[in-house]
Amino acid sequence: MDINSINDHSPWWARAFSIFLAVMLFFTVANLFYIEIFGINGINHYSFGNEPINPGEYPENGTSEEQRKYNYSLSEWEDYQAYQEMMQELEDSSLTEITQVFAVLSILVGIPAIAMFWTQNEKMLQFGIAYGAITTIGEVWKAYISSDIIASFMESVPGGADYSWMAKISVLTSGICGIVFIALAIVLHNMYHNLNTMPESGFHLKVDNPGFSDSNHGDNDL
Known part of the structure; x- marks a missing residue:
């Protein structure tokens, strides 16, 4: 069997990831307009x-x-x-501006990333890692800013203290999601562009044996 046939994977693995990326980007765009229209308070x-x-x-x-x-x-x-009070603290924390900046960066990198994964282009790895890094940094930063504010609010309402830990671990969960995304991008790239060559077995290796050369042994040579 040809070694390259091992890497003949269905293009729909990468295309499914591309569709998933497009859905994520759609919600990013929707959230960008939502915040622009309704503000950080939104509809509550x-x-x-x-x-x-x-x-x-x-x-x-x-x-x-x-x-x-x-x-x-x-x-x-x-x-x-x-x-x-919680919403005012979120407004004062520049959370809106951070969300908008990273949303724009995600759109700029995400659109070509979708095309790269759909066509299994060699640059799919670079764009996948770039998009994953941008979204991860943005989500971790937003979670870091908002987690303490939201946790304090939850602890101030009856029964909310039992669930305040969910806000506090948002930084960790955001980071894990980003790492998983980047890992998937690396795996998919290797599926389509990491063509390994089969090394020759030891029985087929050509070993050059140097010829025996005459050596001078002085007066004792025969």
Whole structure:
């Protein structure tokens, strides 16, 4: 069997990766426009005119029902204030600008990367690593900035402290995802462009035996 036939893989392995990359890039573009239109706050629970209002002073002379409603309204108001504080901290952290910059870089590198993987071009490795590095740096940076802010908010709401660890490990998960992406790009490149040559066996190696040359042994030569 021809050794090169080992590397005759179906082009759809790389094309499937190209499609996956295109989907990622689509969401990057969508997120870029989303942030540009709606800001870092986006569309959230308080975007439909249902913001809670300050309940004011505690009704000491009110009925038990009025006091119960007050406590509930106060809890909603405090959650709303904590949420607004978190979003303001995210705004002040330049998270929007970082997201936009890395989104543009991802688009500039991602579009040719899609073409490289679709056609199994030799430069698929360079573009794949470049795209993976850009997205990984961007996601890790954003996670590093936002993780403590989000974790603090989660710890401020009832029951949220039990899940605040999810925000804290976002830096690690972002890095792992980026490493996996780059590893897949390397594997796919080697599938199509790492043609190994079979070394000759020891039985077929040509060994040049040097001829015996006459040596002078002085007066004892016969």
